[in-house]
Amino acid sequence: xxxxLNHVLKARRDKVDALAAAGVPAxxxxxxxxxQAADAVSALPADVEEGDVVRVAGRLVAWRGHGKTAFAHLxxxxxxxxxxxxxxxxxxxxxxxxALYDIGDVVGVAGxxxxxxxxxxxxxxxxxxxxxxxxxxxxxxxxxxxDGVTIRHSGFSDAEQRYRQRYADLAVHxxxxxxxxxxxxxxxxxxxxxxxxxxxxxxxxxLQPMYGGAAARPFTSHHNALDMPLFLRIADxxxxxxxxxxxxxxxxxxxxxxxxxxxxxTHNPEFTMLEFYQGYADYQEMMTVVEQLIAHVAQVVKAxxxxxxxxxxxxxxxxxxxxxxxxxxxxxxxxxxxxDAELAAEAKRHGIEKVDAMSRxxxxxxxxxxxxxxxxxxxxxxxxxxxxxxxxxxxxxxxPALTERFELFARGRxxxxxxxxxxxxxxxxxxxxxxxxxxAAGDDEATGVDEDYLRAMEYGMPPMGGVGIGLDRLFMYxxxxxxxxxxxxxxxxxxx
RNA sequence: GCGCCCUUAGCUCAAUUGGUUAGAGCAACUGACUCUUAAUCAGUAGGUUCUCGGUUCGAUUCCGAGAGGGCGCACCA
Numbered sequence: 001x002x003x004x005l006n007h008v009l010k011a012r013r014d015k016v017d018a019l020a021a022a023g024v025p026a027x028x029x030x031x032x033x034x035x036q037a038a039d040a041v042s043a044l045p046a047d048v049e050e051g052d053v054v055r056v057a058g059r060l061v062a063w064r065g066h067g068k069t070a071f072a073h074l075x076x077x078x079x080x081x082x083x084x085x086x087x088x089x090x091x092x093x094x095x096x097x098x099a100l101y102d103i104g105d106v107v108g109v110a111g112x113x114x115x116x117x118x119x120x121x122x123x124x125x126x127x128x129x130x131x132x133x134x135x136x137x138x139x140x141x142x143x144x145x146x147d148g149v150t151i152r153h154s155g156f157s158d159a160e161q162r163y164r165q166r167y168a169d170l171a172v173h174x175x176x177x178x179x180x181x182x183x184x185x186x187x188x189x190x191x192x193x194x195x196x197x198x199x200x201x202x203x204x205x206x207l208q209p210m211y212g213g214a215a216a217r218p219f220t221s222h223h224n225a226l227d228m229p230l231f232l233r234i235a236d237x238x239x240x241x242x243x244x245x246x247x248x249x250x251x252x253x254x255x256x257x258x259x260x261x262x263x264x265x266t267h268n269p270e271f272t273m274l275e276f277y278q279g280y281a282d283y284q285e286m287m288t289v290v291e292q293l294i295a296h297v298a299q300v301v302k303a304x305x306x307x308x309x310x311x312x313x314x315x316x317x318x319x320x321x322x323x324x325x326x327x328x329x330x331x332x333x334x335x336x337x338x339x340d341a342e343l344a345a346e347a348k349r350h351g352i353e354k355v356d357a358m359s360r361x362x363x364x365x366x367x368x369x370x371x372x373x374x375x376x377x378x379x380x381x382x383x384x385x386x387x388x389x390x391x392x393x394x395x396x397x398x399x400p401a402l403t404e405r406f407e408l409f410a411r412g413r414x415x416x417x418x419x420x421x422x423x424x425x426x427x428x429x430x431x432x433x434x435x436x437x438x439x440a441a442g443d444d445e446a447t448g449v450d451e452d453y454l455r456a457m458e459y460g461m462p463p464m465g466g467v468g469i470g471l472d473r474l475f476m477y478x479x480x481x482x483x484x485x486x487x488x489x490x491x492x493x494x495x496x
Numbered sequence: 497g498c499g500c501c502c503u504u505a506g507c508u509c510a511a512u513u514g515g516u517u518a519g520a521g522c523a524a525c526u527g528a529c530u531c532u533u534a535a536u537c538a539g540u541a542g543g544u545u546c547u548c549g550g551u552u553c554g555a556u557u558c559c560g561a562g563a564g565g566g567c568g569c570a571c572c573a
Contacts, residue, residue, distance in 0.1 A: 007506095007524065007525075007541070007542060008505095008506050008523070008524050008525095008542085009506075009524095010524095011524060011525065012524090062533070062534090064532050064533060064535050064536095065529085065532095065535090066529055066530060066531085066532065066535080066536095067528070067529035067530065068529080068530045069529090069530040069531075069532085070530095070532085071531075071532045071533065071535085072533095073533075082532085082533075084531075084532085086530065087530075088530080102523095102524090103523080116531050116532075116533095117531050117532090118531075118532080118533080120531095120532095120533080122531090136506080137506055137507080137523060137524080138506095138507090138523095139506075139507040139508085139522095139523090140507085140522085140523080156507065156508085157507090157508070158503095158507090158508090158565085159565075159566065160503095160564075160565045160566080161507095161565095163565095214573085215572085215573055216572070216573095217572090259572075261571075261572050262497090262570085262571060262572070264568095264571095264572095265567085266572095267571095267572070353569095353570085354570085361573070362573080365573065388573095389573065390573080391573080392573095417573095445572090445573090493564095493565090494563090494564065494565090495564095496564080
């Protein structure tokens, strides 16, 4: 249906022409509203039959014509309200124009509030105005009541089309709007939480001459005037820590990171990351901040309409388990004392595949994932990871085989990752150089030596705790959503 | 990247073992109806069955290739 309009679309185009012929524009410039729909509904006192004149505007979502009268429902951001049109109140000419109105049109209506025989607050229209003619029918579903239970038939259930045409998905699904409102409230709550603790929200480059702060394949681009490559960031970390050097002791950023990797139900190429850094704090302090933050936003999302029911009540402190002790218990032996061959044998025994191709850190991580992470349901901190698994964290005081790092797990998934941040530029240079060797050897996830970052560290970087939280994943956990595309307004899709 | 499944009217779905003109609800169009709310009633119209190729007297149905999507696996410190 590219060139030839089908009859449904054709009929709507014809109505635009018919409106134009009557001197009525199909697309307006504005409408002076006095009430949102929900406010208008509550503006009629219970004991009053006829109230004030209101002006409401929104989308026609239902239409029931009755000859010389018609009922309709109009929906806006607040909810919906019923409209009542009478030929004798509107006049013949205006009433006949209503034939040119369709479900989906954006209209403005003025008139006094009234109550119908069934008690529903309704606008008895004395004026009606077309604000935007809908040329394409929205796929509204239907509701029916079977044995007293309301069953909603979605008119728009194809997941692909809902992602591609999120505007239509939102327009016909109030629960989808509720979900994304709740997500926005979560972000607002995070900002309020951090702002109240003297964190400064900052913006750091998305386009970076050198990417780092995580291990991932980047998106690459090119700046024409400078004739140089630029990369979309894979993490915020290194720029935020530069700012701590500069004297902003507490900073945070909420923004998109970009990773040029596979797409599945928990991965989108661009995703929302919260990172925050607190000078003079170590990872123990950051654990307290994280559990308070998570518990707070859970409370906020729980208060959101419709989606709140699924949200768990979280009460700090969250349990803490040690990486080493928990894996040793699950394994029945000390993993750090095992040879590589013994680790590979254990991994195989626990159903992990392709163990022969795995490095020692990878084997440790796989074993922990299979034996411990997968069993964690309620939010739990895993602390003190082996140094092999944590190249960016400071060594643990008193045990240099471990690092001061924690991850927060819930429902088997990682929600947060944090360290006592490495602030020794000499050590940092060694680690960068190791990365550079991997990169030279063909590892496309390894990064190079970031000389500017080293220069910043050499000026003196305060000790600090740093935390990264993937906000898409956090929101998925809170609302029990299985697919990341359901919490991203416009997920990445192949071209149609 | 691998495996399984899906793609039929604007939307949601049917179509017997491969068999007549691919059906239904909603939406649309025409008409009736001045308190309806899944409004109701009567009628009309609407299709490149994802694309290309093959098998067959005959393909929505079977086979091959391709496109898009879903789920699972792999990858993602």
